[in-house]
Amino acid sequence: MPSGVLGQGSPSEGAPLLRAGPPGRPGPEGLQGGHNRGHGPGPRPLQPLPVHQGRGGEGGVHRDDHPDHLGERPHDGLRHGQGPPFDGGRPARRHAPGGGPGQGELAGGPGHPTRQVRDADGHGHGRGDVEEEGGEVKVNERYAYDPEEVSLKVGLEVHRQLSTGRKLFCSCGHVKEDGEVTFVRRLRPSQGELGEVDQAALFEAGKDLWMVYHSGPNSSCLVEADEEPPHDLDREALESAIMIASLFRSNVVDEVHVMRKIVIDGSNTTGFQRTMVVATGGSLKTSAGEVAVLSLTLEEDAARILEEKEGRRDFALDRLGIPLIEVSLAPVTAPPDMVEEVAAEVGRLLKSSGRVARGLGTVRQDINVSVMGGPVVEVKGVQRLDLVAKVVDYEAKRQLWLLELARRLVEEGVKEADLSCGPVDLTPSFSSTGCELIRGALRDGLSVYGLRAAGFAGHLGEEPYPNVRLGRELADMARFYKLGGLLHSDELPGYGVTEEEVAQVRRELKCAPRDAFILLVGEPDRVLPCLRSIAERLRQALSGPPAETRGPITDGSTRFVRPRPGAARMYPETDIPPIPIGEDDVRMALEKLPPPWDAQVRDLMQEHGLSRDQADRLLDSEHYDLFKKAVKSTKLAPTFLAAFLTETLVSLQREGLDTGKAGEELLMQLFEEVSSGRLAKEGAPEVLRQILSGKGRDIQEAIRALGLRAMSDEELTSLILATIEENEGLVKSKGQAAFGLLMGRVMAKARGRVDGAKVSAELKKNLRKALAKTEQ
Numbered sequence: 001m002p003s004g005v006l007g008q009g010s011p012s013e014g015a016p017l018l019r020a021g022p023p024g025r026p027g028p029e030g031l032q033g034g035h036n037r038g039h040g041p042g043p044r045p046l047q048p049l050p051v052h053q054g055r056g057g058e059g060g061v062h063r064d065d066h067p068d069h070l071g072e073r074p075h076d077g078l079r080h081g082q083g084p085p086f087d088g089g090r091p092a093r094r095h096a097p098g099g100g101p102g103q104g105e106l107a108g109g110p111g112h113p114t115r116q117v118r119d120a121d122g123h124g125h126g127r128g129d130v131e132e133e134g135g136e137v138k139v140n141e142r143y144a145y146d147p148e149e150v151s152l153k154v155g156l157e158v159h160r161q162l163s164t165g166r167k168l169f170c171s172c173g174h175v176k177e178d179g180e181v182t183f184v185r186r187l188r189p190s191q192g193e194l195g196e197v198d199q200a201a202l203f204e205a206g207k208d209l210w211m212v213y214h215s216g217p218n219s220s221c222l223v224e225a226d227e228e229p230p231h232d233l234d235r236e237a238l239e240s241a242i243m244i245a246s247l248f249r250s251n252v253v254d255e256v257h258v259m260r261k262i263v264i265d266g267s268n269t270t271g272f273q274r275t276m277v278v279a280t281g282g283s284l285k286t287s288a289g290e291v292a293v294l295s296l297t298l299e300e301d302a303a304r305i306l307e308e309k310e311g312r313r314d315f316a317l318d319r320l321g322i323p324l325i326e327v328s329l330a331p332v333t334a335p336p337d338m339v340e341e342v343a344a345e346v347g348r349l350l351k352s353s354g355r356v357a358r359g360l361g362t363v364r365q366d367i368n369v370s371v372m373g374g375p376v377v378e379v380k381g382v383q384r385l386d387l388v389a390k391v392v393d394y395e396a397k398r399q400l401w402l403l404e405l406a407r408r409l410v411e412e413g414v415k416e417a418d419l420s421c422g423p424v425d426l427t428p429s430f431s432s433t434g435c436e437l438i439r440g441a442l443r444d445g446l447s448v449y450g451l452r453a454a455g456f457a458g459h460l461g462e463e464p465y466p467n468v469r470l471g472r473e474l475a476d477m478a479r480f481y482k483l484g485g486l487l488h489s490d491e492l493p494g495y496g497v498t499e500e501e502v503a504q505v506r507r508e509l510k511c512a513p514r515d516a517f518i519l520l521v522g523e524p525d526r527v528l529p530c531l532r533s534i535a536e537r538l539r540q541a542l543s544g545p546p547a548e549t550r551g552p553i554t555d556g557s558t559r560f561v562r563p564r565p566g567a568a569r570m571y572p573e574t575d576i577p578p579i580p581i582g583e584d585d586v587r588m589a590l591e592k593l594p595p596p597w598d599a600q601v602r603d604l605m606q607e608h609g610l611s612r613d614q615a616d617r618l619l620d621s622e623h624y625d626l627f628k629k630a631v632k633s634t635k636l637a638p639t640f641l642a643a644f645l646t647e648t649l650v651s652l653q654r655e656g657l658d659t660g661k662a663g664e665e666l667l668m669q670l671f672e673e674v675s676s677g678r679l680a681k682e683g684a685p686e687v688l689r690q691i692l693s694g695k696g697r698d699i700q701e702a703i704r705a706l707g708l709r710a711m712s713d714e715e716l717t718s719l720i721l722a723t724i725e726e727n728e729g730l731v732k733s734k735g736q737a738a739f740g741l742l743m744g745r746v747m748a749k750a751r752g753r754v755d756g757a758k759v760s761a762e763l764k765k766n767l768r769k770a771l772a773k774t775e776q
Contacts (some may be wrong), residue, residue: 066583105475105485115761144465145396147333152396154339155331155368155376158346159324161301162358164237167321168300169230169274170223174357178306178316179216183225186210187264195370200565201264202548203373206529207480211266212308212314219318226305229575233258237323240355241298242276242589244325247349248293250282255580256298258573262565266313267302268320272574275299275326278581284329286345290339292330299324306639310482325356331368336392343388348620354594358622360660369395372403377546378564382552390556397560402545405459405470407544412514414455416539421509423449423531428518429504436498441521445607450522452509452532453488453538461490467557470541474534476560478520481530487519499732608638617646624681627662634675641671648685657692666691669699683708683752711753718761720746720766731767732774739767 166173186209189201222228236753239254245252257329260272281292303315327346334341343365350356356363356373364383369392375429376397377390426448430438438448453460460471471488478486489506493499498604509517518534540546549565550558565698594600597619604615608631618624623645630641645667653659671689673679679687679699686704703709711719723746731738744768746759 008306013523021366028498038140039558079368092295104298105471105478105488105491106336116755121147135588141333142337143396145400147396149334150371150400151373152333152392153331153368153370154334154336154392156327156329156339156343156346157366157368158343158350158668159349159364159366160347161362162237162240162323162325163353163357164234164240164323166234166236167223167230168234168237168298168323169321171231172224172321174322175216175219177216177219177318179214179220179318181215182212183215184212185266185269187266189264198262198264198565198569199563201262203562204264204266208311209266209308212312213270213303213311214267214314214316216316216318218453219617220320224317224320225395226270228272230238230573233576233579234323237298238278238579239585239589240323240353241296241325242352243355243593244280244327244353245279245296246593247353248282248284248296248327250279250293250296250585252279252581253277255578258576258579259570260568260603261299264565265562267305267315268300269317271302273302274576275570284345284349286338286342288334288341291332291342294328295326297326297328299326313499330415336389336396340385341391342593344385347385351620351624352597352600356624359664360622362622367391367395369399369481371396374399374403374544375562377545377547378549379552380549380561382773385554387554388555391492391552391558393463394467394557394741395550398468400469401464401471402473402541403773404464404543405462408457411457412455413469414542416542418454418537419454421454421535423451423528424509426450426505426508428634429501429508431505432498434498437495438497438521446522446641447524447527448519449519449524449531450505450509451518452511453516453518454512455514456515456541458490458516460488460516460518473560474518474537475535477537478530480560481522481526481533483520483522483526483530486534489516489518544626574689601725608642610639610642612701614642614646618642621646623649623667626656626667629664630668630671634671636671636675637695640681641733644684648688652689652692653684655689657689659692662688662691666699672704678710679708680710680750680754682756684728686752691708694723697705706752707754710748715755716750716759716762717766719749720763724766724770731770736772737762738766742767 022368055613062576063329086736119324128450164174186554186579187205189197190206194503213225213613221231227491229404230530233256247522256276258274260270263273270586277295278298278301279296280294282296283290284293301324303317303320306314306316308314327350329342329346332342334342336428347363360383363383365385365388367388368376369379370376378394379395382388382391422424426494430448433439433442441448456470459476461469461516463469471486471490474488475485478484487495487497489502489511492502505511505517506515509515511517518531520531522530537546549561549563550560551561595603601612603617604610604619604767605612610618619628621627627641627645630636631638632640649659650663666688670679672685673687674684683703687696687699687708690696690702690706691699696705723742727742727745730741734741743760743763746763747756750759
């Protein structure tokens with residue numbers, strides 16, 4: 001392809017361009033390497049970082065079909081088709097004996113109530129699991145470190161669904177349905193091309209889960225079931241990718257090669273995801289300079305998780321195969337809030353194309369973080385933009401603390417050889433315990449095991465920042481093994497475990513004064529592998545944070561999900577030949593580009609009478625498509641709809657309500673109630689608040705509970721006349737100036753049941769009549 005078709009991604013005059021180093025494999029592998037520090041007066045710009053060259057060799061995933069009781073065969077009912085400078089400003093906190101609220105490592109125990117939270121469309125495991133932990137925890141302080149001094153490196157990968165009419169490799173539509181046809185698979189790891197098995201694949205295989213897939217006739221076919229080869233690539237999706245590439249000033253490739261990327265969590269029936277690089281290079285303008293773009297990739301979205309329970313994980317195939325655009329940025333050194341700004345700029349540019357889907361579940365950010373040249377940690381599936389800065393800040397603090405902890409442990413003489421002790425059965429020592437947790441487990445026939453952590457006394461519970469402590473890291477391992485959590489010596493005695501029992505455990509585990517210990521309760525076939533994993537994690541603690549994949553929590557902290565996959569997890573797709581992209585393909589795609597962002601904002605202002613700020617926020621909103629639909633199908637003023645979608649929903653979210661539950665269907669029903677006159681505009685926020693807080697199952701129930709049945713014209717007139725009569729003296733003394741006070745008193749009784757403009761008009765009319773009578 002001739003140069004300059006989409007531009008070479010050259011920076012604008014005078015703007016510092018943040019470029020990547022030597023080319024490397026796009027994606028999460030592109031984070032490690034050296035760093036350059038910025039110099040000069042004023043705010044430091046983002047810093048350029050070289051790209052880590054990936055390692056070779058990793059295993060694949062094989063599938064087992066299971067035709068028995070868990071489901072039908074897939075074709076039945078389916079269609080064809082180092083040591084850092086550590087901030088001393090906040091002293092490390094050691095747990096007092098007995099722990100306390102927020103200190104323990106027990107899931108559901110004191111201070112640790114947890115619940116699984118999924119977005120409105122079930123977006124879940126492997127694609128952005130999000131947990132919510134009780135209590136508001138501030139993790140985004142500004143900031144306990146200098147990003148340059150600690151060599152903070154952050155790489156963003158932004159994924160967004162395209163709003164095409166069909167899936168990437170079949171003609172099925174984008175229809176949400178759980179599906180009635182089910183089939184079952186089990187994915188198992190296999191050797192890769194270099195004879196190695198990926199550790200992440202092995203880790204997932206250790207869960208020993210059956211994957212149950214639910215298929216519906218309108219959203220999936222034999223392609224999603226992997227019972228039929230993929231069809232031709234959706235040309236609209238490719239066209240959209242070319243258009244988006246031009247917005248990032250990227251260079252479109254001459255030929256697209258479809259690759260298979262190993263997926264190890266069951267979210268794809270094949271055990272891999274189809275992906276293809278459409279463009280490379282380019283740049284993104286931000287207020288701090290320009291960030292280099294590594295690549296733009298077109299790929300399949302994953303299946304939508306429905307639930308996970310003992311021995312199985314259920315997915316719906318409606319989302320599997322929907323085309324995604326992935327924008328991979330070169331890693332940068334910057335404060336967390338600036339990283340969030342970069343993510344926001346990517347989102348705005350994608351939305352300006354008019355080719356991406358909107359709404360919760362259509363977008364996610366994968367954030368790769370490292371400090372002090374250490375390993376890369378990938379936080380996968382950050383769906384909310386306002387969590388990006390918090391996640392980056394938390395990860396920087398967590399990794400810095402783990403590096404500092406490693407330095408301390410080494411200084412104290414702790415060696416890997418000291419951590420070779422195996423688990424010990426301590427069940428007899430707790431036969432008469434007063435700890436309800438352990439006593440109940442023993443009644444159920446479970447066992448208590450302990451593990452000595454040589455040299456770790458006092459270190460498991462140290463918490464230099466909220467939710468940053470090694471004990472929490474170890475508890476994540478226990479949760480993976482479905483054990484709920486653990487107890488450790490830094491928080492004991494406590495939870496009903498007495499000082500005498502602690503002394504007995506220390507004797508049986510042969511603990512020296514500087515040693516800590518860990519207790520786990522459960523079935524031996526779960527507890528013993530878990531303790532071996534915990535022992536390995538303790539050994540890793542001597543080196544600092546390990547490379548791993550983590551998931552975001554709603555307070556901005558993160559939790560362990562699995563080890564990071566290897567770097568060579570892609571191999572060619574043998575079912576799809578290379579797809580050439582000619583000059584005509586590029587030209588025709590560019591002809592369909594919409595106007596620039598500012599022009600789109602002006603069009604919104606002129607068409608709907610919106611202010612510039614309102615139009616800008618609406619165009620950037622995940623609810624823009626819903627706005628357009630509501631304008632067409634209701635009688636509501638565009639200004640009301642825009643304010644509700646960009647202001648009211650934000651206000652409710654700031655109250656702590658999960659506005660992700662307010663999907664398009666619910667909001668359209670709410671707008672229709674207002675449009676029909678059955679609910680006043682002023683009552684709409686109250687009704688939605690009632691539903692989101694769990695006090696109403698639907699709109700009608702919320703209206704009844706709030707007493708917001710629409711007020712009839714007769715009721716309104718009666719209320720106004722009564723109010724004027726009750727305030728006769730005020731009306732006589734103030735005349736028309738009494739209107740404001742009367743309006744407030746009427747609205748105190750009518751708010752939410754009748755439109756304020758209607759009240760105003762009726763009150764003015766009746767006030768004039770009353771004044772006319774007094775003058776006679």
